[in-house]
Amino acid sequence: MNQTSTSALWAPFTPMRQFDRQRLLINSAEGMHYTTTDGRQVLDAMAGLWCVNAGHGQGPIVEAIREAAGRLDFVSSFKMSHPAALDFADKLVAKAPAGLDKVFFTNSGSEAVDTALKIARAYHQARGDCRRTKMIGRAKGYHGMGFGGLSVSGIGRQKRDFGPLLGDVAHLPLPYDTSLRFSPGQPGQGAHYADALLQLLEIHDPATVAAVIVEPVTGSGGVYAPPLGYLQKLREICDRHGVLLIFDEVISGFGRLGESFGAQVFGVTPDLMALAKGLTNGAVPMGGVLVSGAVYDAFMQGPDQAIELMHGYTYSAHPLACAAGLATLAVHDELRINAHVQQVAPVWQNAALALREQGLVLDVRAIGLLCAVELKPRESAPGTRAAEVAQRCFDAGVLVRASGENILLSPPLIITEEQIALIFDTLRRALDKVA
Numbered sequence: 001m002n003q004t005s006t007s008a009l010w011a012p013f014t015p016m017r018q019f020d021r022q023r024l025l026i027n028s029a030e031g032m033h034y035t036t037t038d039g040r041q042v043l044d045a046m047a048g049l050w051c052v053n054a055g056h057g058q059g060p061i062v063e064a065i066r067e068a069a070g071r072l073d074f075v076s077s078f079k080m081s082h083p084a085a086l087d088f089a090d091k092l093v094a095k096a097p098a099g100l101d102k103v104f105f106t107n108s109g110s111e112a113v114d115t116a117l118k119i120a121r122a123y124h125q126a127r128g129d130c131r132r133t134k135m136i137g138r139a140k141g142y143h144g145m146g147f148g149g150l151s152v153s154g155i156g157r158q159k160r161d162f163g164p165l166l167g168d169v170a171h172l173p174l175p176y177d178t179s180l181r182f183s184p185g186q187p188g189q190g191a192h193y194a195d196a197l198l199q200l201l202e203i204h205d206p207a208t209v210a211a212v213i214v215e216p217v218t219g220s221g222g223v224y225a226p227p228l229g230y231l232q233k234l235r236e237i238c239d240r241h242g243v244l245l246i247f248d249e250v251i252s253g254f255g256r257l258g259e260s261f262g263a264q265v266f267g268v269t270p271d272l273m274a275l276a277k278g279l280t281n282g283a284v285p286m287g288g289v290l291v292s293g294a295v296y297d298a299f300m301q302g303p304d305q306a307i308e309l310m311h312g313y314t315y316s317a318h319p320l321a322c323a324a325g326l327a328t329l330a331v332h333d334e335l336r337i338n339a340h341v342q343q344v345a346p347v348w349q350n351a352a353l354a355l356r357e358q359g360l361v362l363d364v365r366a367i368g369l370l371c372a373v374e375l376k377p378r379e380s381a382p383g384t385r386a387a388e389v390a391q392r393c394f395d396a397g398v399l400v401r402a403s404g405e406n407i408l409l410s411p412p413l414i415i416t417e418e419q420i421a422l423i424f425d426t427l428r429r430a431l432d433k434v435a
């Protein structure tokens, strides 16, 4: 054993030396709550990590996984499959915006993004347009930790330690400025930020660009909703220049914004859509890429026996994940989760925006059941204020996430109005106590 730790675990995105001194360990979960190993109940205002959208321990999902594990533990997805994979693909596509007709399964959001980027490049190759290899991401975008996703991501600190990433990547600015602070939902101004895409295309030569990738609502980068008309403009510019548009809906999908996907909320359909997290309610790792019929069809050429897309993962369409995904869709329907989110989102938004009176709050951004409360940074110690607030919330029985100067909130979508009030009351009290 090394000298600094008493456990073999190296945890992701975790300050390990601090964690070793003070371990936060969860024992069980049900509905809106976690129970820690020392028996404390904590209201989960993060849906785990933006993923347990239908709430913890959903009976039908647990049962479906159990049943699948006992019947078919594994089958390769290379040149074969199983009924639940076909069923899940069909049911998922039925929820998707019209035109997204196919789904390629992965095991995580990172793999979904890398898969989408590879499909985008290979699509242009398949059409004989071999010059289109460049990707355009956006500032503050998070697209997972694969080399592809990290390359298009817009969070510099996450790239710093990992050497050269994909070349041929450019970034759009965030469609945000201080005049948009405290906008309820989608800011009314700011669509003009999409014009930056025209400038990038001019700099990089539009004929060399394969795809633009954005989260419809920036998630872990700080919850930035798209200004009204912004995504429409991106779509138009992409269409005009033969560039594919990829939405990363790993967070914004599965009811988070009150529809199955953000694309439906904003009325813009991408060519490819990356999914994960809420796809299986977080219960089994899974991701996927929804693909337009037109993109798929471009691959379907050459001899019948030739593999059209040289890509895939051992655990693509894993039986347990497909079972969890099918049960998740059924639970969403049964509980009418989208309708519930539409009903409580205004309550959420009002409770969030009421924090603007608190002196430490620089901005509040809330849409659907997402929220970022941005704090004024401590000049001498950036990031420490949000971390302290999050710790105080946890001690008071509410789990929130601190990231930089932001407190991030993304609760299970079965949340009640009372629980919304409790989260924001707890947050306000924590804010009142920190300097």
Ligand SMILES: Cc1ncc(COP(=O)(O)O)c(C=O)c1O
Pocket: 107, 108, 109, 110, 111, 113, 142, 143, 144, 145, 215, 219, 220, 248, 249, 250, 251, 276, 277
């Ligand atoms: C928008 C977005 N894309 C991709 C990912 C990566 O997903 P995963 O952690 O499952 O690889 C995340 C994870 O938070 C995400 O928020």
